Amino acid sequence: MQPATSEELFRLIALSGQGDRKAFSALYEATSAKLFGLSLRILNRKDLAEEALQEAFVNIWHHAQNYRPDKANVMTWMTTIVRNKCFDMLRAMPHENQLNEEQSFDDWASDDLTPFERAAERSDTKALLGCMEHLAPLQRQAIALSYFHGMAHEQLSHHLAQPLGTIKTWLRRGLQSLKDCMGA
């Protein structure tokens, strides 16, 4: 994230916490497309993804005053809320709807994005992508399946047709090399 942008997000969340509706509206403008992209990725259905986004922003408004800048940056904090809401909905869904890794998201991608979303090609994200590329493909997939679909060891083992012990080792090694690559 560009420094100016993260300051701006912080200002908006601080004001939202004090009940400032205009700031909250600006916060939504600045972040909703990125967060909607995430909920689409997790839920694979536009209607459900919109419902999750809506629920998440209602939560964000109610909890904005609890935001702690020393713990997480604003985007991390909001991402956690959106992702948790998506996982709640995912758990309530019939199993066959849960996974569609082949789905193309380009169909939905809009060119009408705010400067914040353009700025989201942030350098630390690029670094993470670079680090992900260094992982073995299946390690990478295990991490992505877990992050975007909340898959536990057993589900990963089933989905990737690998023994449980192998999955655990992949995750452990994958995360370790990610950490080394990002620099502790």
Added chain:
Amino acid sequence: MRYDNVQLQQQLAAEYILGSLKGKAKARYEQLKAKRADVQQQYDWAANQLHRLADTVPAVKPSKAVWQNIEARLFKQASNKLNWWRGLGLGTSAMAAVLALVLVTQQSDVPTITAAPPTQIALLAGEDAKPAFMLNVVKTEKGETALRVNVLETLTPQPANTLQLWMIPNGHKPISLGLLPQQGQKTIVVLETLAAELIKSGLAVSLEPIGGSPTGQPTGAVLYQGKVVVI
């Protein structure tokens, strides 16, 4: 104890955030995180790193209806509530009359209360809701607006840092009001151009390098926040 192993802590944090930790292992980790600051710290670090995965997904504009629904859910109710209160107008005026009567009859006993001018005060509190600074809006002898800062005993001293006070006016970036003492009292004169905004603005205290923020904007954690209220 094996949880003292930093590598294990990082591993658990990462797996917890990823979502691969489930059941008993997950519950055990949550307990540990709540109890131990070092575990929580590893968690915060891993969360800020791993949630960048979310940033790798392309942004997609949600339909306008999503924001309309959010607004309707959060704010329509509020205006309905207001109407409901207005409907009680008659009742409240009756209550006000009773209150006025009580005040009048008590006036001879406690004249100082009704005679006191309105006080503008802000309590700046941390996440534990304990106020660490009390600010009174006062006028100096020259007629300038100033903040009388009282450091409360609940303040956690930050000997290696400076605490800086900011006002956050609606729609603007934070504006520095000055550096705060960590004990005792201090009076900070507020520029007249900012004085009118002061009461409408949020106030925040950030942790800065000794001497204050080098950039003119908050650079460290916001430790305390509050707002001026009239009492």
